[in-house]
Amino acid sequence: MEILKKNKAVIRFLGIFFGVYILLTLLYQVYLDNAQSQIYFPEPITHIVALQTESLISFFGYETKIIPSHYDPSMRVGINGDYLVRVIEGCNAVSVIILFLAFILAFKKDWKTTLLFIFAGSVLIYAFNVLRIALLTIGIYEIPQYQELMHGTLFPIFIYGFVFLLWIFWIRSYKTKAKTTDE
Numbered sequence: 407m408e409i410l411k412k413n414k415a416v417i418r419f420l421g422i423f424f425g426v427y428i429l430l431t432l433l434y435q436v437y438l439d440n441a442q443s444q445i446y447f448p449e450p451i452t453h454i455v456a457l458q459t460e461s462l463i464s465f466f467g468y469e470t471k472i473i474p475s476h477y478d479p480s481m482r483v484g485i486n487g488d489y490l491v492r493v494i495e496g497c498n499a500v501s502v503i504i505l506f507l508a509f510i511l512a513f514k515k516d517w518k519t520t521l522l523f524i525f526a527g528s529v530l531i532y533a534f535n536v537l538r539i540a541l542l543t544i545g546i547y548e549i550p551q552y553q554e555l556m557h558g559t560l561f562p563i564f565i566y567g568f569v570f571l572l573w574i575f576w577i578r579s580y581k582t583k584a585k586t587t588d589e
Contacts, residue, residue, distance in 0.1 A: 419512045427508035434500055448479030451500060455536060456481035456493040462540040468547070483539070485547045491539070499535035499565070503528045506569050513580050527572045534568050 410417065441449035456472045460483060463470040468485045472493075475482050480492040507524055514520045538561050545556045 422514075423508050423512040426511050427504060430504045430507065431501075434504060438495065447474045448481070448495060452493060452495050452498040453481060455498045455539065456483060458536045459483060459493060459539045459543065462536055463543055466540065466544060468544065470543075483543050485543065488547065490546045491543050493539060497535075497539060499532050502535070502565060502569060503531050506531060506572065509573055510576055513576060515580060523576060527576075530572070531565070531569060535565055538564050 438449060446453040460470050460472045463483070463485065469487075470483065470485050471487075472481045472483050473489070474480075475492060478492070478494070480494040482489040483491045483493060506527055510520060510524050510527065542556055542561050546553045
């Protein structure tokens with residue numbers, strides 16, 4: 407029992423983190439299981455990510471187009487008629503946002519600050535993800551010999567590195583608040 411008392415904060419963090427992560431992952435799975443639609447393919451969030459990626463690539467000056475895949479639940483993104491990438495459910499950043507959210511809730515401050523940071527962080531992660539997919543598509547178009555490096559290494563570092571920086575920011579502000587309330 408002494409070890410539980412001694413590590414109460416760690417146990418609380420792990421319980422909240424894993425509890426929120428598992429709950430939100432299960433809810434997201436229910437959403438995916440029920441998200442079949444004639445309008446949005448493969449499902450609404452991924453479809454919207456693909457549309458926004460297409461717009462961003464066009465903004466960068468490339469002729470781009472997205473089409474639904476005939477082979478799997480994905481949207482194909484092309485530049486100048488060459489379909490280079492598939493945007494699948496795993497590309498929509500929802501799982502990354504769930505991970506981010508679980509961590510922030512495990513280090514919850516007051517509800518107003520926490521919810522505001524969750525909202526702002528989720529919007530930023532989503533936007534960074536659309537930018538990531540657009541840059542990856544352009545990168546594959548411009549320098550296809552580095553496709554595996556970009557897709558497998560650089561761009562995961564891009565999105566997870568950004569989430570890590572948000573976590574560091576949150577922890578630092580959490581520590582600052584803890585010091586202020588202790589004084």
